[in-house]
Amino acid sequence: MFEYDVCIIGTGRVGLPLGLSLMDVGVKATGVDIDATMRESVNEGRMPFHEPGYDEIIARKEFKVHGSPADVVPNSAALVITVGTPLHNHIETDLSQIQRVLTSLCPHLRKGQTVLLRSTVAPGTTSYVKKWLERNTDMVVGKDILLAFCPERIAEGLAHTELRSLPQIVGGEDEQSVEAAAQLFGRLAPEILKTDFITAELVKLFNNISRYINFAVANQFALIADDFGANIYETRRLANHDYPRCNLAMPGFTAGTCLRKDFGMINEWSAYPDMLLSAWKMNEFTPAMLVDQLMKRAKIHDSRVAVLGFSFKADTDDIRDSLVPKLCRYIERQLPMEVRITDHNLPEAIHEPSASTPLRNWAVSDALEDVDCVFVATNHTGYHDVLVELGKNRPNAWVADIWNVGGIDQIFYKAGDLLNSEVTS
Ligand SMILES: NC(=O)c1ccc[n+]([C@@H]2O[C@H](COP(=O)([O-])OP(=O)(O)OC[C@H]3O[C@@H](n4cnc5c(N)ncnc54)[C@H](O)[C@@H]3O)[C@@H](O)[C@H]2O)c1
Structure with missing residues (x-):
């Protein structure tokens, strides 16, 4: 029914290694990215950035990145969204890349497809995507189209090993969506942990925030030690x-x-x-x-x-x-x-x-x-x-x-x- 098993939307530092790892285990994968330099590099078989383990896989030139969703989105069973989610200059989540992706995907979505959000997002964003899809298409999530949040938890530089070794969290609100996501990520991850949208979103944020706090404690202790003349x-x-x-x-x-x-x-x-x-x-x-x-x-x-x-x-x-x-x-x-x-x-x-x-x-x-x-x-x-x-x-x-x-x-x-x-x- 679909030419591709998966299409990665945003083939940056998270999306590209994922697409290549999936392809490497036999998943028919392709990608879409708005960055022409990135597309040129990938399509010529060169990594556009340093990420160990992928030079040989990308050199096979089997993973192609397209400029327009129209080229591949209608022919892909699953769409994985891996665009950036920065903050605005204020302490405020910037959702604009996700919103632009949804708008660009909308005319090409078909019944039976699965949308997998993988960017790191603020709590409530997957529910927002669900409401957005139901307002802007004639499809109902869980019935006509499936939706899950599957956070990326790799550390940059370790994607090649960690995609195959870390448990994959899958957040969904209906059984079919969770199963579809679990099936795809089960091709890579040794274990799938199923939960709902909000828990999956918080797991990812708590993982990163606790790391951030640990490093802050280390920096604070360095100051304290220095104050006391200790090493x-x-x-x-x-x-x-x-x-x-x-x-x-x-x-x-x-x-x-x-x-x-x-x-x-x-x-x-x-x-x-x-x-x-x-x-x-x-x-x-x-x-x-x-x-x-x-x-x-x-x-x-x-x-x-x-x-x-x-x-x-x-x-x-x-x-x-x-x-x-x-x-x-x-x-x-x-x-x-x-x-x-x-x-x-x-x-x-x-x-x-x-x-x-x-x-x-x-x-x-x-x-x-x-x-x-x-x-x-x-x-x-x-x-x-x-x-x-x-x-x-x-x-x-x-x-x-x-x-x-x-x-x-x-x-x-x-x-x-x-x-x-x-x-x-
Ligand atoms: N870099 C990491 O180690 C890491 C780890 C875990 C999670 N994350 C999260 O993953 C997400 C992506 O991060 P990244 O580092 O890969 O970002 P990135 O900037 O490297 O990649 C994003 C890609 O999306 C493309 N893009 C933007 N808008 C698009 C659109 N409308 N259509 C198609 N492509 C579009 C960009 O051109 C870019 O190539 C972020 O939410 C980030 O927080 C990153």
Whole structure:
């Protein structure tokens, strides 16, 4: 009856790996995306971003992405919506991408199809989609067309393994919808956990928000340890060591499109400062704290400053919602002679939305030559060796290393200290 088993609407960092993984297990999959550059890359068999495990699958050129829903939506049994769900500048969910997708799908929907919402959404959004479908088509959800919310819980960089290892939550309000979703995702996930719309929406948000709060606690503890003249890395290591009721996270920059925004999807409904807002404040303070604390030890004004790493987390090329641009702006406020950004996962010109012109991405050796201060902003693999080399060439350069990449249990140190200390982690 349908040419394709599934059509992914929005083949970005979530949609594309899903489509490729489904295709890899024999599901007939295709996609739709409004981004022409993305389509060109996928259709030529190249990953448009870094996500391990997919280069060989995409090179087969069996997964095709189309520009218009008219090309494939009427011929697809299931439609999986994986477009972005950011926040507006205010603490308010931005539903516009979902609304645009629904409008574009509407003329092509047919009886017997299943709509699967997979973007991370504010509580109540799947009910909104249900009402929208029933108002704008002549179909009844659960009878003519099926609908379920199936949240994506992978971590970027681990999609290939986690799509096959994480249990899949399926939220639906009728048996047929839940069964249809379970059948599709059962091709990948080892276990299907069935529930209703609202519970499934909250599971995803609670997963991310609890992570966000854990990192905020780690950052707060780093400040507390510093206030008491204690060492956060040693304190954390001892607190966690063979102790089953404590799992303190590392301090660090906590951001990215998911963690930072997802708390807002709950917080928009609250008038009062709460624990979620405090976590946001704590995580957002980290760049300012590093600049402020480094200035107590070293001069940033008129100095040459290098920033190691620009993406929002280790070993990815994703700069969306990274805290590093914010760190760079705080550094710039001190009027240094130069700020040199270096990130080996990014192209030579970094297009950062808040910058008026593309940023120069320095080669790491050039960035560190004759440098006075270094901020380790992202804990990319390889930076430990880079810092040791810096210790040999510029022993007096100051380093702000919240990730403890140097491994000497100090946030602030002189690069030369790395040569004299025993590495602990
Ligand atoms: N990135 C992650 O690790 C991750 C993990 C879990 C959940 N999520 C959630 O998944 C959703 C998607 O995130 P992402 O990181 O893949 O975003 P993304 O921006 O990488 O991908 C979204 C894609 O949708 C396309 N698109 C937008 N509007 C469209 C339309 N009208 N029709 C067709 N295509 C359209 C965009 O061009 C883009 O390629 C978000 O809700 C996010 O919170 C992301």
